[in-house]
Amino acid sequence: MSFSDLRKSRKTQSFVGIPAKQEASEPVVTAPDLHKNLPSHLEVRTTQHAGRGLYAVADIPIGSIILATRPHVAVLSTPHLENHCSHCFGAESPQGLKRCTQCLRVRYCDATCQSKDWSLHKHECPALQRWEEAVPSADMPQVPSDAVRAIARILWLRQKKGFDSVMSRELDAMQSHRQTLPVSSAEIHTHLSHALVQYLGLRSPQDLAQFNIHSAADLLDITSRFTTNTFTVMDTVLSPLGASVSPTVALFNHSCQPNAVVVFPRAQRTPRLSEPQMQVIALRHISAGEEVLSAYIDITMPRAIRQEALKETYNFDCKCTLCTNPPAVCPQESMYCPKACGGVCPLPTEDNPLAMCTQCKSAVRDTDQVLDGVRVGQEALDKATALQFTDPAKSLQLTSKLIPILTSVGLTPSAHPLLALCQLQKSFPLPEPLTQDALDDAIRVTSKAVTGLVGILPEVHPVVGITLFELAKLLAVDEPEPRDTQVAVFPPSGPPRLKLAYDTLLRARASLLCGMGVQSEGGQVGAEVREMLVALEHEIAVWKDGVKNVLADIPK
Numbered sequence: 001m002s003f004s005d006l007r008k009s010r011k012t013q014s015f016v017g018i019p020a021k022q023e024a025s026e027p028v029v030t031a032p033d034l035h036k037n038l039p040s041h042l043e044v045r046t047t048q049h050a051g052r053g054l055y056a057v058a059d060i061p062i063g064s065i066i067l068a069t070r071p072h073v074a075v076l077s078t079p080h081l082e083n084h085c086s087h088c089f090g091a092e093s094p095q096g097l098k099r100c101t102q103c104l105r106v107r108y109c110d111a112t113c114q115s116k117d118w119s120l121h122k123h124e125c126p127a128l129q130r131w132e133e134a135v136p137s138a139d140m141p142q143v144p145s146d147a148v149r150a151i152a153r154i155l156w157l158r159q160k161k162g163f164d165s166v167m168s169r170e171l172d173a174m175q176s177h178r179q180t181l182p183v184s185s186a187e188i189h190t191h192l193s194h195a196l197v198q199y200l201g202l203r204s205p206q207d208l209a210q211f212n213i214h215s216a217a218d219l220l221d222i223t224s225r226f227t228t229n230t231f232t233v234m235d236t237v238l239s240p241l242g243a244s245v246s247p248t249v250a251l252f253n254h255s256c257q258p259n260a261v262v263v264f265p266r267a268q269r270t271p272r273l274s275e276p277q278m279q280v281i282a283l284r285h286i287s288a289g290e291e292v293l294s295a296y297i298d299i300t301m302p303r304a305i306r307q308e309a310l311k312e313t314y315n316f317d318c319k320c321t322l323c324t325n326p327p328a329v330c331p332q333e334s335m336y337c338p339k340a341c342g343g344v345c346p347l348p349t350e351d352n353p354l355a356m357c358t359q360c361k362s363a364v365r366d367t368d369q370v371l372d373g374v375r376v377g378q379e380a381l382d383k384a385t386a387l388q389f390t391d392p393a394k395s396l397q398l399t400s401k402l403i404p405i406l407t408s409v410g411l412t413p414s415a416h417p418l419l420a421l422c423q424l425q426k427s428f429p430l431p432e433p434l435t436q437d438a439l440d441d442a443i444r445v446t447s448k449a450v451t452g453l454v455g456i457l458p459e460v461h462p463v464v465g466i467t468l469f470e471l472a473k474l475l476a477v478d479e480p481e482p483r484d485t486q487v488a489v490f491p492p493s494g495p496p497r498l499k500l501a502y503d504t505l506l507r508a509r510a511s512l513l514c515g516m517g518v519q520s521e522g523g524q525v526g527a528e529v530r531e532m533l534v535a536l537e538h539e540i541a542v543w544k545d546g547v548k549n550v551l552a553d554i555p556k
C-alpha cells in the first residue's frame, strides 16, 4: 500500500495486518504507573461524557500553582525560530543566539541549551535539511509546519525512550478522535500525515514501523492526539511562541468558565534551563472534589463561535453552564440600552431581531443598523486578522474604521467583534514620530479592551493583568503635547495621567500576582511590573516635590 492510500484506509484498523491498539474516542483509563508526577492535591477521574479529567482532592487557593511541568515536546513556530532559543524558548539576548551550523534553522542561547536539545535535534537537523532540499520553489515554506515538526519530535522521543517507557505510554494514552473525526478535519490529518512522512524521509509505510506505527489508523491516532492535546506556548505577555505537548497538562478538561489557566511565566528564580515551564494556575478558590477546568479556546468569543471551535478541533459539544444555561445577556453578545437607562440588551440576530433592554424593557429600534454593523465588523475583523503581519497599515486602517462604528451602534466593549477589533488594534506598535492624538487613541482602545475583558473574565485572569499592564505603560509614555489638565476628557493629561498610570499598574500587579501564580510572584512580567512601580513612584514623588516647592515660593 502506498501513502496515497492513507485516506482510503482512514477507517481501517491496519495496513500491514497489525491492528491499532486503542479504540479511539472511548474514555481512556490511566494505568496506575502513569502521571506519577501529579501533585498530591490532584487525582485523575474518568467520566462517560469527557473521559479522564483532573479533580482537586484538597482545597486549592486562588492564585496557587496547581501544576508546573516542562512539556514533553515543544517547538517554536517558524517566525520565532530566528529570535528565540529552540531549547529554553528564551528571547534573543543582547549577546545574540548561536545558530546550528548544520541546518542553519534553529538557534540556541549557548552550548548548554544546544547540548540539552541535541538528543532530539540530532534527528531534526537532517530532516530540516532534507525538507529544504526537497522544496520545489523559494515561495514554498522552507520549514515544515509547527505541527509536523512537533509530531516528529514526539515520534523521535518515543523511539529514544522506548515504546514501553512511561513517557511514551503517557503520550500514547492521550485522547485520540480518529474514529469520529469529521470529514473536513480528516482531510487535514491526511495532509499532516503526508508532510510528516516526507519530513521523516520515509520511503514506504512499512518504514513507519521504526516509530511503532503499523497502520494508517495508528498514524491518524498520532496526528489526532496531537491536535486534541496541544497547548500554545506563550511568552510572558501571552503572545504565541509555538506548540507544546504535555500529557499531564492535557488531562485537564475544558470549560468556557474555567477555574484554572495555563501560563508560561518564566519564573525568575528557577534556572532558565527548566524552561519553557507550563504552569496551571487557580483563577479562583477550588474546593476539594471539584474538577479543575481550563479553557481550550478564546472564551471572549460568543457561544456559537466557541461551540464551533471546540467541535472542529476537540470534537465535543460543550455542556458547561455558560453554554447550556447562558445568562439573559451574554457580555460577548450585548449592547447598551437604546434609551441609555444603564441596562443592557442582547444583540439582535438574523433569527431573533427583537432585542429589549433587560432593565427598562425598551426595544432596540435600529436592529438593521446593529445587524449590519456586526456583519461588517466581522468581515473587517477577518480581513484585518489575515493582513496583520503582511500589511499592518491596512489592517490598522480596518480596525480604526470599525471600532467607532460598532461603538456608535451601541455594542458594549465586551461584545464581539468590537472586543476582538480592539485587541487586534492594540497589538500594533505606536507610530513614529509619536503624536498626542495617536498616543491618546492607543490609550482609549486599550482601555476599551480592559473594560471589555473585565466584563467576561475574572480580574485575576492573566489576559486582564497583561492588558492592564499594557495600558499602564501607555499612560506612562511621555506626552508629546500635554493638554490642559482642567479639561475633563479621557485620557487625562499631565499629573492626573501619571496618577492613573500608577493606579492601573497597581491593578495589573494585583491581577498578575494571582493569574501568573502567587508562588512565583507573577513570574518575569510580575518583576517588570514591580520595577515600573518603583520608577513611577519616583516620578510622582519628584512631581509632588516640585508642586511643594512651587507652593512654598508663592508669597503668602
Ligand SMILES: C[S@@+](CC[C@H](N)C(=O)[O-])C[C@H]1O[C@@H](n2cnc3c(N)ncnc32)[C@H](O)[C@@H]1O
Binding pocket: 027, 028, 049, 050, 051, 052, 053, 173, 174, 175, 228, 229, 250, 251, 252, 253, 254, 255, 313, 314, 315, 316, 317, 318, 319, 320
Ligand atoms: C486535552 S484532552 C482532555 C483529557 C481527555 N478527557 C482524556 O481523557 O485524555 C481533550 C479531550 O477531552 C474531551 N473533553 C475535554 N473537555 C470536555 C468537556 N467539557 N466535555 C466533553 N468532553 C471534553 C474531548 O474529547 C477533548 O477532545
